Amino acid sequence: MKAWSKWSKGLLVLGIVFGLLVGMNTGAYAKNVIKFGCAMSFTGKKSRTGKLYIDSLKLAMDAINKSGGIKVGNKSYNVEIKFYDDKSNPSESAKLIEKLIVEDKVNFLLGPYSSGITIPDSIVAQRYKIPMVEGGGASGKIFARHNPYIFGTLPAAGQYFRTTLQMLAGFTPKPKSIALIYGDDKFDISVAKGAKKIAEKLGLKVVLFEKISEGSADFNTILTKVKSLAPDALLMAGHTEGGINLVQQAKELNVNVKMISMTVGPSEADFRKSLGKDAEYIFGVASWSPQMNFKGIIFKNTKEFVKIFKAKYNYDPDYHNASAVAELAVYKSAIERAGSLDPKKVRDAIAKTKIETIYGPVEFNPNGQIKGSSVVLQIQGGQVYQVYPKGTKKPIYPMPKWKERK
Amino acid sequence: MILQIIVNGILKGGLYALMALGMSLIWGVMDIINIAHGAFIMLGAYCSYWLFTLWGVDPFISLFLSIFFMFLVGYAIQKYLINLVIRATIFITLILAFGIEIFLNNLALVMWTADVRKVQVPYGAANFNIGTVTIPYVRLSAFIIALVIAGIFYIVLNKTRTGRSIRATAQDLDAARLVGVDVAKTYALTFGMGVGAAGAAGTLWAILFPINPMMGGILTLKSFVVVIIGGLGTMFGPIIGGLTLGVAEALGSNWFGATYENLISFTILVLVLIFLPRGILGKRE
Numbered sequence: 001m002k003a004w005s006k007w008s009k010g011l012l013v014l015g016i017v018f019g020l021l022v023g024m025n026t027g028a029y030a031k032n033v034i035k036f037g038c039a040m041s042f043t044g045k046k047s048r049t050g051k052l053y054i055d056s057l058k059l060a061m062d063a064i065n066k067s068g069g070i071k072v073g074n075k076s077y078n079v080e081i082k083f084y085d086d087k088s089n090p091s092e093s094a095k096l097i098e099k100l101i102v103e104d105k106v107n108f109l110l111g112p113y114s115s116g117i118t119i120p121d122s123i124v125a126q127r128y129k130i131p132m133v134e135g136g137g138a139s140g141k142i143f144a145r146h147n148p149y150i151f152g153t154l155p156a157a158g159q160y161f162r163t164t165l166q167m168l169a170g171f172t173p174k175p176k177s178i179a180l181i182y183g184d185d186k187f188d189i190s191v192a193k194g195a196k197k198i199a200e201k202l203g204l205k206v207v208l209f210e211k212i213s214e215g216s217a218d219f220n221t222i223l224t225k226v227k228s229l230a231p232d233a234l235l236m237a238g239h240t241e242g243g244i245n246l247v248q249q250a251k252e253l254n255v256n257v258k259m260i261s262m263t264v265g266p267s268e269a270d271f272r273k274s275l276g277k278d279a280e281y282i283f284g285v286a287s288w289s290p291q292m293n294f295k296g297i298i299f300k301n302t303k304e305f306v307k308i309f310k311a312k313y314n315y316d317p318d319y320h321n322a323s324a325v326a327e328l329a330v331y332k333s334a335i336e337r338a339g340s341l342d343p344k345k346v347r348d349a350i351a352k353t354k355i356e357t358i359y360g361p362v363e364f365n366p367n368g369q370i371k372g373s374s375v376v377l378q379i380q381g382g383q384v385y386q387v388y389p390k391g392t393k394k395p396i397y398p399m400p401k402w403k404e405r406k
Numbered sequence: 407m408i409l410q411i412i413v414n415g416i417l418k419g420g421l422y423a424l425m426a427l428g429m430s431l432i433w434g435v436m437d438i439i440n441i442a443h444g445a446f447i448m449l450g451a452y453c454s455y456w457l458f459t460l461w462g463v464d465p466f467i468s469l470f471l472s473i474f475f476m477f478l479v480g481y482a483i484q485k486y487l488i489n490l491v492i493r494a495t496i497f498i499t500l501i502l503a504f505g506i507e508i509f510l511n512n513l514a515l516v517m518w519t520a521d522v523r524k525v526q527v528p529y530g531a532a533n534f535n536i537g538t539v540t541i542p543y544v545r546l547s548a549f550i551i552a553l554v555i556a557g558i559f560y561i562v563l564n565k566t567r568t569g570r571s572i573r574a575t576a577q578d579l580d581a582a583r584l585v586g587v588d589v590a591k592t593y594a595l596t597f598g599m600g601v602g603a604a605g606a607a608g609t610l611w612a613i614l615f616p617i618n619p620m621m622g623g624i625l626t627l628k629s630f631v632v633v634i635i636g637g638l639g640t641m642f643g644p645i646i647g648g649l650t651l652g653v654a655e656a657l658g659s660n661w662f663g664a665t666y667e668n669l670i671s672f673t674i675l676v677l678v679l680i681f682l683p684r685g686i687l688g689k690r691e
Contacts, residue, residue, distance in 0.1 A: 218418060220656065224407060224660075244522065245616065252614075253540050
């Protein structure tokens with residue numbers, strides 16, 4: 001017995017030493033590496049969407065490394081992403097960005113998820129003059145601070161509902177009024193304020209413009225108001241769970257409008273799974289849909305990206321996923337054009353970006369936000385289709401009343 | 407419209423009452439503020455979700471399984487965990503409950519990820535009309551179930567031997583022990599009953615709302631407010647507290663806007679603490 005335990009101890013020590021040696025070896029012989037830093041929501045309120053970014057960034061990183069890395073002059077570099085969990089907390093996230101820059105000495109930064117967290121992170125990036133390309137924050141406030149180091153791949157929040165409202169105004173008979181409700185969140189407020197202006201210009205009356213508290217599951221009061229005001233369309237800027245609650249409770253209270261549209265939700269698989277048949281006819285907005293087709297830098301084209309993505313993660317990518325791929329595509333192109341890892345030179349190259357990615361063409365406004373707009377989606381037969389401005393299916397309007405559905 | 411809003415509030419109040427019943431029982435008998443209450447509601451919700459998703463068990467049947475399962479969980483936690491520190495100050499049990507909450511939330515997060523899920527039953531949003539007022543069936547059932555569970559608790563506490571020993575322990579621990587009440591077992595039973603009621607609330611929650619592992623926090627807070635408003639020491643406290651809160655929130659968010667829902671809840675909490683420190687139905691001393 002004693003001899004046996006001695007043996008096993010000896011083996012253990014040997015194993016550890018061997019392991020350390022192997023570890024050191026791979027370190028010593030590794031290729032040149034460009035280090036990216038990213039504080040993302042692995043846990044907490046935003047972790048569900050945060051995971052979409054993490055999955056995509058890892059997939060894009062592997063794809064770059066497999067196809068020869070990023071070329072700087074004659075040398076080729078592998079991509080490495082250092083992730084930290086920001087717990088969905090803005091101040092935690094800003095601290096981690098500082099840690100990534102000072103302790104981990106990363107070359108460049110990737111953005112977090114959601115506008116509220118991107119703002120403090122971008123300020124840290126600016127302080128250390130390290131560029132940050134982010135695909136998770138669209139609020140105008142991120143880009144209104146004259147920060148030359150922040151670049152965003154989501155279109156301006158205030159413009160999110162533009163295409164939806166244009167489509168709505170084009171229906172016959174022309175709808176007269178809309179109700180706008182929005183979450184208590186920087187992004188949602190920007191979306192709603194922008195949508196209100198656009199709607200009024202298009203001659204649509206905004207009969208209800210109300211903020212809801214984030215985290216509240218109860219839409220009964222608001223829906224009762226909507227029922228009595230009877231607008232043609234109900235537009236919501238909010239997050240997935242709020243969207244599920246809104247639709248479920250609209251049915252519970254038998255609130256019939258001709259159209260329900262929301263920013264986040266319809267494009268996500270969870271939304272359709274949770275609501276089942278009740279998700280039919282709901283409209284959504286996205287800067288991207290898997291039905292688009294663009295050539296890419298990291299992946300050959302959108303179709304190939306969707307295929308590889310589904311094979312690896314077993315769910316449909318949505319615009320968050322594509323936007324994350326665009327972040328790395330922007331860096332790859334900019335670093336190769338700059339021919340250097342100097343943050344200032346790369347920043348200038350990013351500002352001049354004009355490329356096509358699987359996410360669509362990427363070109364930045366002087367404030368750092370992408371030029372572009374969103375498309376309208378609708379759930380038909382359990383699938384999400386792009387229906388406007390171009391689309392694989394025609395929009396169905398008005399949606400049938402709850403009690404008249406099969 | 408105002409009638410519909412009041413009905414909405416009453417039905418929501420029923421759900422609040424059901425959520426708070428278990429917390430009130432545990433608090434009243436053992437003086438434990440169960441911070442983990444929301445996490446138990448979450449477990450009850452997942453219990454019904456998985457029974458429905460894997461084996462197609464209707465949530466109104468799995469309601470009983472979820473109550474039973476959560477009763478066992480509660481009984482075990484009290485027997486093997488909380489009973490060890492029950493003699494310590496209230497802060498120790500508070501911290502223990504807090505630890506249980508964090509543990510359960512993160513366990514759920516690891517096992518089931520943060521995906522949003524929902525029990526998708528065809529009748530989930532079915533409703534009927536009385537005049538101009540629309541009433542959803544599931545919310546009405548939640549309301550009735552809350553009343554039934556409160557009734558059962560009332561009968562158990564007042565008419566059975568177990569109930570008498572629970573009340574005796576709550577009133578005077580040493581005297582109860584002197585006359586031969588097995589205090590540890592009584593505590594475990596009480597905790598089991600409280601957590602079982604949380605399981606029932608979780609099941610109904612999963613039919614009405616999407617669920618995720620972190621949903622418990624806000625539910626603990628709401629239950630806490632309901633218990634304080636209703637008052638400790640009677641099973642009808644949570645019902646009155648739930649209805650007060652439900653109607654006040656519905657009317658308040660109609661008049662002041664939906665953003666103020668939580669402000670309204672906690673304003674009522676403060677007002678009740680100032681003017682009726684023992685709650686609306688709490689025993690005066």
